[in-house]
Amino acid sequence: MIENMLAQLPASERKIAEYILEHPRDVVNGTVSELGSRAGTSGAAVIRLCKSLGLQGYQDLKVRIAADLAKPAEPGYRDIEPGESFEAIVQKTTSNSIQSLRDSAEIINYETLRQAVDAxxxxxxxxxxxxxxxxxxxxDAQQKLLRINKGATAFTDAHLVASLIVNAKPDDLFFCISNSGETPEVIKALSLARESGVKTISLTRYGQSSVAALADIRLYTSSYSTEAPFRSAATSSRLAQLFMIDILFLSMATAQYEKTVGYIDKTREAIQFLKR
Known part of the structure; x- marks a missing residue:
């Protein structure tokens, strides 16, 4: 979380964040004022950093750091090299994919997830x-929801999306997806949804963004602040986004399990009918 937010933090909070990344064990054993002093700022800045990270306070920060220190070291993301062998590409792609899912799982806010599923x-x-x-x-999200008899659309035409928003029913939901959180078309559509009183959910990379700021409910994936050229081609981010959609879908399914099983069986039978 700290690595993902680092570039967006104010100067005083960034100094503390950098100190934490370099000296995590000192934080676990120290107080708020000690951390502020060691980082060359103040205890108040430490508390502001905790809020920026969405934590409940300094004790929450210490617990999370202690938990990370207890984990085995991860290999981190690795980019491909010129002339890479097939074996190395398979190994690196597998490792990077697993890491992207792990990183995204660790930043899930479960209260926000509950709100999104309920909505x-x-x-x-x-x-x-x-x-x-x-x-x-x-x-992918539309296909999953349609299979359990939940009305869903997925259009790229901004004009059509605008028409959907202004004609939306009171209980309709607008779910926007943008890894960067700065896609102009998505920002404009979200602004229109806000003006029209339509409830919104965003799925962006972790941190502050225009898209997240406009949404009622904000979901995140890890931002991969050290993304290498080939990974930035929507590979790690795509997997993490699909991962979040799967979590939402399965959470909906378990909340209405019997109905979901019935809908899935019906759609499976319909698909089999088409193959006869």
Whole structure:
């Protein structure tokens, strides 16, 4: 979380964050004022950093750092090299994929996740919107919801999305997907949804962004602040986004288990009918 937020933090909080990354064990054994002094700032800045990270306070920060220190060392993300062997590509891709899911799982706020699942269960229709690679995620989400008899759309045409928003029913939900959180079309659509009183959910990389700031409910994936050139081609981010959609879908399914099983069986039978 600290690595993902580092570049966006104010100077005083960034100094503390950098000190934590370099001396995590000192933080676990120290007080708020000691950390502020060692980082060359103040105890108040430490508390502000905790709030910026979405933590409940300094004790929460210490517990999370202690938990991270107890984990075995992770290999981290590795980019491919010129002339890489197939074996090395498979190994690196596997390692990077697992790491992206792990990192995203660690930043999930479970109260926010509950709010998102409740909103999706109550919605008459969920309108998913993403541009480029994020549209692939939107289509995956739409396919999952349609299979359990939940109204869902996934369009890339901004004009059509705008029409959906202004004509949305009171219980419709607008779910926007943007890894960067700065996709212009998504920002404009979210602004329109806000003006129209439509409830919104965002899925962006972790940290502050225009998209997240506009949404009612904010979901995140790890931002991969050290993303290498080939990984930045929507590979790690795509997997993490699909991971979050799977979590939402399965959470909805378990909340209405019998109904979901019934819908899945019906759609499976319909698909089998088409193959006859």
């Amino acid at each position: 999706m269960l109550r919605a008459d229709n969920v309108h998913f919107f993403g541009i480029g690679a994020s549209h692939i995620i939107a289509m």
